[in-house]
Amino acid sequence: MKRGLKIAIFVLAIILAGFMLSLASTESSNNSILKSRYFSSGSNASQDMISVPAPSEKAYEFRMNTVAVWSVKLIMGFAVPMFFLFSGLSAGIRSWVAGKFKRRFLIIALYCTAFSALSYIIYLPIDFYSGFIRLHSYGLSGQTPGSWFSDSLKMLVMDVVFNTIIVWFCYTVMTKAPKRCWQYIAIAALPFYILMYYISPIFIDPLFNQYTPLKDKALEQEIQSQLHRASINNCCLLESDMSSRTNQMNAYMTGIFGSKRIVLWDTTIKGLTTNEILNVTAHEAGHYVMGHVWKSILVNCIIVLVGAFAVIKSSSWVLSQAGNSMGFVKLHDIASLPLLIIMINLVLFISAPASNAITRYTEREADRFALELTQNNRAAARMLIKMHYRSLSIPQSGIVYRLWACDHPELQERVDFANSYRPWER
Numbered sequence: 001m002k003r004g005l006k007i008a009i010f011v012l013a014i015i016l017a018g019f020m021l022s023l024a025s026t027e028s029s030n031n032s033i034l035k036s037r038y039f040s041s042g043s044n045a046s047q048d049m050i051s052v053p054a055p056s057e058k059a060y061e062f063r064m065n066t067v068a069v070w071s072v073k074l075i076m077g078f079a080v081p082m083f084f085l086f087s088g089l090s091a092g093i094r095s096w097v098a099g100k101f102k103r104r105f106l107i108i109a110l111y112c113t114a115f116s117a118l119s120y121i122i123y124l125p126i127d128f129y130s131g132f133i134r135l136h137s138y139g140l141s142g143q144t145p146g147s148w149f150s151d152s153l154k155m156l157v158m159d160v161v162f163n164t165i166i167v168w169f170c171y172t173v174m175t176k177a178p179k180r181c182w183q184y185i186a187i188a189a190l191p192f193y194i195l196m197y198y199i200s201p202i203f204i205d206p207l208f209n210q211y212t213p214l215k216d217k218a219l220e221q222e223i224q225s226q227l228h229r230a231s232i233n234n235c236c237l238l239e240s241d242m243s244s245r246t247n248q249m250n251a252y253m254t255g256i257f258g259s260k261r262i263v264l265w266d267t268t269i270k271g272l273t274t275n276e277i278l279n280v281t282a283h284e285a286g287h288y289v290m291g292h293v294w295k296s297i298l299v300n301c302i303i304v305l306v307g308a309f310a311v312i313k314s315s316s317w318v319l320s321q322a323g324n325s326m327g328f329v330k331l332h333d334i335a336s337l338p339l340l341i342i343m344i345n346l347v348l349f350i351s352a353p354a355s356n357a358i359t360r361y362t363e364r365e366a367d368r369f370a371l372e373l374t375q376n377n378r379a380a381a382r383m384l385i386k387m388h389y390r391s392l393s394i395p396q397s398g399i400v401y402r403l404w405a406c407d408h409p410e411l412q413e414r415v416d417f418a419n420s421y422r423p424w425e426r
C-alpha cells in the first residue's frame, strides 16, 4: 500500500471523528438551549397562535441516543467494507465462488448473497438495538421480536435480489466500457428509478404491511372531496396497519402512473382529529399536485450521475495505490464491491446536506399548499406538534444534525409558518 492511500485513510478517520464530535457537542448544547427556551406546557399564546410546548426529558434523551446510534452506523459504513477488503475476505469469497462456477452472473449473484448475509450478521446487533430495543425502551414500538426478525429477513432477501441485479449491471458496463461506465450507469438510473417507484407500492410495500381502503367511510368522503378541490380526482387513498409495529404517526404520497397513492398509517387516523387529518392529506396532496415524486427521481438521477463519476474515479485511484493488498488489481473484479461501497457511502455523506436541503424545500412547498387548501392554520399547527411529539422529536436541532439528518423543516419552523401564513386574509 502506497503512502498516499495511508494518508487518505488517516484523513478520512480524522474527518469522521471530527464530524461525530461536532455532531454530539452541537446537539448537546442545542438541548441545553431548548431546555431554557421551552419550559411551559404550551398554553396557547393567543386565539389564533398555537405555541410549541416543552419537549419531554425523554425526547432530549432520545435525540442523544439517536446521535450515538447514527455515529456507530456511520463508522460501520466505512469500517465494515474496509474489513472485507483488507482482511482478504472479499477476495476470498470471490475466489471460492469463482472456483465453483464459471458463469459471471452466478459468480456475482453468489458473491452478493454471501456479502449481504455476512453484512447482515455483522450489523444485526446494532440494527436490533436501534430498530427494536431502543424503540421499545422509549415506548415508540409495540412490534414483537418475531415480526421484527421477519421484516429484517425479508429486507435481506430484497437486498440480495436487487443488489445482484444492480451490481451485475454495473460490473458488466465496468468490464465492457471502463472509461464511460459511469455515464451508462447514470443513463440506466432513470428507467430503474421509474420502475422502482412504480412497483414498490404495488409489490414491495405489501410484503411488510396491509394496505386497505379507509375503514372510516365518512372520513374517506371528506378527504376525497378535499382532494377534488385540489383537482385530484379518484385518488387512491389507503390506510396501512402500522399500529402493529409502531405508535408513531405518519402519512405519505408515493407511486407514479397507476401506482400513485396517498397512504395514512392507522396510527395517524386514530391519533388525530378529522381537521388535523385533513391537513395531513392536504400536505400529501401538495406532493401529488406538484409532482414531487418525479422531482425526486430527477434529483436521484443527478446524484447517480455525479456520484458514479466520483466513485469510479476515486476507486480507481485507491486501486492504483493499494497494489495487491486487497487481493484484486482490477476494478471490474467483483471482489472490489466493498471498495465501491466505501466510496458510495462517502459520496452520500458529502451530498447529504444538499439533498436534504432540496427535500426540505419540497416539504415547505407541501406545507404551503396544505395551508392554502385547508385555510385551517390552528389544525395544521396542532397536527405538526402531535405528530412530532409522538415520535419524540424536538422543536429544533443543532446545526450539524439539521444539515445532515433533517429532510423535513424543523417543527418550530413549520409551526411558525402554520401560525403566520394567511395570504387569504389580506
Ligand SMILES: [Zn+2]
Pocket: 283, 284, 287, 363, 366
Ligand atoms: Zn411531505
